[in-house]
Structures are given as C-alpha cells and as structure tokens.
Amino acid sequence: MYWNKLPILKAMLESIDMSLVDWSRGQFALTAMFHWIFVPLTLGLSFIVAFMHTIYVRTGDEEWMRITKFWMKLFGINFAIGVATGIILEFEFGTNWSNYSWFVGDIFGAPLAIEGILAFFLESTFVAIMFFGWNKVSKRFHLTASWLTAFGASLSAVWILVANAWMQHPVGTAFNPDTARNEMTNFWDVIFSEVAVNKFLHTISSSFLLASVFVIGVSAWFLLRKREVLFAKRSTVIASVFGVIAAVSTIVTGDSSARIVAREQPMKFAAMEALYEGQTHAPLVAIGAMRTDTTNLSYPRENFIFKIEIPNALSYMVFLTPSGFIPGITDLVFGNEEQNYMSYEERIERGAVAIQTLKELKKAKERGDEIAYDALREKFYDPIWIDQYYQHFGYGYYKGRELKELIPNVKMNFYSFHVMVVLGTHFLIFTMLVLWLSLKNRWGKHKWLLWVALITIPMPWIASQAGWVLAELGRQPWVVYELMPTLTAVSRLKPVAVQITFWIFLVTFTALFIAEIKIMLSQIKKGPGGE
Amino acid sequence: MIRVRLSLFICLKFKNPMLKRIFRFYYDGFRKMTWGRKLWGIILLKLFIMFAILRLFFFPDLLKRDFNSDEERASHVLEQITNP
DSSP states (O other), X not given: OOGGGOHHXXXXXXXXXXXXXXXXXXXXXXXXXXXXXXXXXXXXXXXXXXXXXXXXXXXOOHHHHHHHHHHHXXXXXXXXXXXXXXXXHHHHHHHTTHHHHHHHHHHHHHHHHHIIIIIIHHHHHHHHHHHHOTTTSOHHHHHHHHHHHHHHHHHHHHHHHHXXXXXXXXXXXXXXXXXXXXXXXXXXXXXXOHHHHHHHHHHHHHHHHHHHHHHHHHHHHHHHTTOSHHHHHHHHHHHHHHHHHHHHHHHHHHHHHHHHHHHHOHHHHHHHTTXXXXXXXXXXXXXXXXXXXXXXXXXXXXXEEEEEEETTHHHHHHHSSTTOOBOXXXXXXXXXXXXXXXXXXXXXXXXXXXXXXXXHHHHHHHHTOHHHHHHHHHHTTOHHHHHHTGGGGGGGGGTTXXXXXXXXXXXXXXXXXXXXXXXXXXXXXXXXXXXXXXXXTOTTSOHHHHHHHHHHTTXXXXXXXXXXXXXXXXTTXXXXXXXXXXXXXXXXXXXXXXXXXXXXXXXXXXHHHHHHHHHHHHXXXXXXXOO | OHHHHHHHHHHHHOOSHHHHHHHHHHHHHHHXXXXXXXXXXXXXXXXXXXXXXXXXXXXXXXXXXXXXXHHHHHHHHHHHHHOO
16 A cells, blocks of 8 residues: 555665675675684683683692693684684674664664673783783682683673674664664663573583584594693593583573574574475474475475475474474465464565655654654554554565565575584584593594594584574574665665675685684694693 | 883883783783784784774775764665665
C-alpha cells in the first residue's frame, strides 16, 4: 500500500551498486578475520602463561621459570604483531559504514570506549611488568601482573563481543527518530543479554582451546626432535588439562548458543542446517554435501547431493524434546500461520510503513508542522506500533526486491557450522587422549600421535574463523538484526576507493602474517634456552 | 652517550622516587631488550602505516568531515536511511 508512494525509494534501492556493498563487506571481513588470527591466541595463551608462572612461584622450580619465559615470549610475539590490528575496524566504521556508525553510535560507542580506556591500558601496563619484571619486582607482584594481563585481555574481549551481540540481538535500546540513532535505555540489558553472555563464554572457551592445542602442538615438535623433553612434557600436561576443560566448555556453550540462535535468529539456524521445510522430529545433518544452487526454494529437498542424518536430533537440541517444531527457510519466507511465523511479504509491508513514517516525520520537521511531527514522533515510542511496524523496519528496504535476498548464503552457513562441529569433536577427543597419555607418562611414545598434534595446530584457527563466518554471514542481510540491512549501512563511496584499501590491507596483512610466522618459528627453533 | 644523558636527565627531573623507579624500570626493560627490538620495530611501522597513511589519506570519518553539527549529521543519515 505504501509502496506506491515510494517510487524514489524503489528506484534508488534498485540502483545501488552491489559491488560497493560486496567490496565493503569483503574489506571488513578481511580485516576482522586477520585480526582474529591473533586475538584467540592472546586470550588463551595469557592464561596458560599465568598458570605456568603460578606453578613457578609456588614451587620455585627453575624449569618452570624457563617454561613460563618461553611461552611468554611466544605470547609477546603474537601480542606485538596483533596489537592495534582491530583499530582498522574502527576506521572502517567511520568511512565505509558511516550510516551504520551513526545508527548504532551510542550502543557501540559506550562499550568500545570502556574497552579503550579500561582494558587496553590495564593490559598494556601489566604486559610491560610481565616482560620486564623478572628480578625487578617481587615474585608475587610479577605473578599478579601475569594474571592481570590475562584478565585484561579477556576484559577487552567482553566489550567487543557485547557490541557484536547487540548487532545480533538488539536489546536495551530505543530508536530516537530525531537523531536517527539507537539510544541505550538499559546498560545492563545490553551487557547481560543472553546472546552477549553466551557469545563471550563460547569465544573465550574456544580461544583457550586454541591456545591449548597450540602449546600441545609446539611441544610435540620438541618431542619429535627429542629436544627439551621435560619442558615439552610439562607444557603438554598443563595445556591438555586446560584443553579438556576448554573443549567441554566450548561444546556446552556452543550447544546453548545454537538454542539461542534457533529462538532469536531462526533464519540463521535454518541456514546452518540447510533446513528448507520446517518439521517436528527434525533430524540433524551430521555430514552432507550440498548442490551448487541452494536458492531454489521450490525444490528444497533436492539441495543435498548426499547427507547422513541423526533422527530427531535437531528438534531435541533446541527443545529437549523430539516433538519441537523447527521452522525451515520456506516457513520463514512464505510464513506459517499454524506455527505463528509471519511471511516476509507481510514483514516487508510493515517495514515499509515504518520507513515511510520516519520519512514523513523528517518532512514534518523540515516544514515546521509541529502537530504532524508530534503525532508521527509519538509512534516511535508507542510499544504497540513498535511491535507492529518498527520491529520489521529493516524488511521495508526489500520492497520490490527478490525475496531470496533475505536469505543468507545457505552453503557457507551449512559448511561453516559443520566444520566447527566436526573440529570441535576432534579437539575434545584429542585433548582427552593427550591428557590421559600424559598422566600415564606415555605421551611422546607414539610418533604418529605427535604428528597428529603438529597437524592439529592450525585447526582451531579454522574452527574459530568458521564460527565467526557463521555468526556474521548467518545474520545477513542484516547489520543490525532486522533493523538495518547491509545495503543501507554502507557509505556511498566509489567502489574503486574501497578496492584500493582492500588491496593495501591484503598486502600489509600478508606481510605482517609472514613476519609473525617467521619470528615465531625462529624463537621456537631456539627453544626455551635461546634468546 | 645520548641514552645515558637522557636517562640522567629524566632521573634528575623526577623528584618523586616512585616515578624515578617506574622510569628506571621501563628504561632498563627497553634497554636490555633482545628479541623484542624487532617486535617494537614492527609495532612502530604498523602504527605509522595505520595512522599516518591509512587513517589520514584513506579513512576519514565521513560524518565528522562533511558536517559541522550532530543535527546536520542526523539529518543526513535520516535522508540516507529513508532514501537509500
């Protein structure tokens, strides 16, 4: 109904150059994924180092000091190469995503400012004491610095993850139509939203797991070379204990994360399982291979070349009962009255009403029509109107566009999720096996297991990146879930400008990555005795 | 020589013994650094590329650059999100 009144909106939407959106997304993904190479190792290794440092202080055993110093050195290399790579993301917010930055400003600004002031400075101060403090400050103060570095790193992560969680599930805020910004109404709702808490726990656990696998793998290299055997075995015991706890925690938080996604982002959940038709007693696809074209909603059953399913497992995972109904992609797109899912067509209509109301409010303000302005403004604070129209705001941008644009990339989501799950299972079995063999003093006796440990080193990075791919691609087309789509969030720049910086980043990041690998390998080769 | 002079100068400048100790702690730490020197080189180069090149020439804050007040910025974004 409102669409007829919005010909300009339609024309402009159709004229948006998708290459700008794609390049901007590609650039952001490149930066974020590069940043995430360093972050999880920093988060996890800092705690492992602090734990080793504690054993040294408690026992006074010089071998533990050597062990602590070696892993601290690798932590330092990773920290130095990775530090400040995240700042580039903030540059991109201001340039490439200016509409988004303004729209979310207050919500995103507060957590990031807290991160900058509190965690970064805390972390930086204690990192210096951790590295320079040997024989300079008391043992206990030095140890405290190691622990505070570890906690400081995790504290930094809290704020970033809170901001990301809000984008996935915007709560504790209200949209101000005068300023076009979301304003925080409840700080605690934002921080302690179920999505934020779970995201933090899952991310931290998986980072601890990544660092454990790294320590076990590097130690395995020493054992294969029959060098520093005591050092390698002791490091392995600590890392495997840490690893088993982290693996269990990652799986438990991953499971609860899936339940939250099923409730709050059903499209992402359907995409990650490639579930096209909703059903009760929904099976979980354990392994499967998808066809090339997964956007054909008419023939959803033909989208798999093959699959192995676990009967009822998906329904059970979400509802703890096999009779729970899991909506498929078609239920969400075309609606399912029986299960109370509104169709996207309807949501698009409602969203268009909300956009039109905002547009009319702006016009009323410009022409000084206070009566019309007040009446329109009131709607944005009316809970019933918000529920009926504003909560579908983002869908309004898809008026006249193809419905499939509202479906995330099913294949990418499906494979990301399954890669993460398969590798997660491998890590649990692997760390348990390493711990068991270490406790029996048999770790290192089977050469092939040491090779497995070595080969496993990059796998947690793959799993961790896959997790972020799922989190971010599964949310598409939204930047702020159901409120702001990617195509609205992007700044109207020339695509070539974004392309140039994309390639600059690619070259710079590749150089930094090579530097990290080279410096780290040279220090590993030198071993705990080398300087 | 310059390093020793700098150290002496700053030690004399800091009347507060606590500040002097903190300065010496960091000064000695950086002076005795071995493998860390290369890392500091990378950090400084990286910060230079990021702030002196990328930030300055490629990543202006568009809304800050193009508008003088929050009211103008709000109006611009409203225009953008209602006429994307």
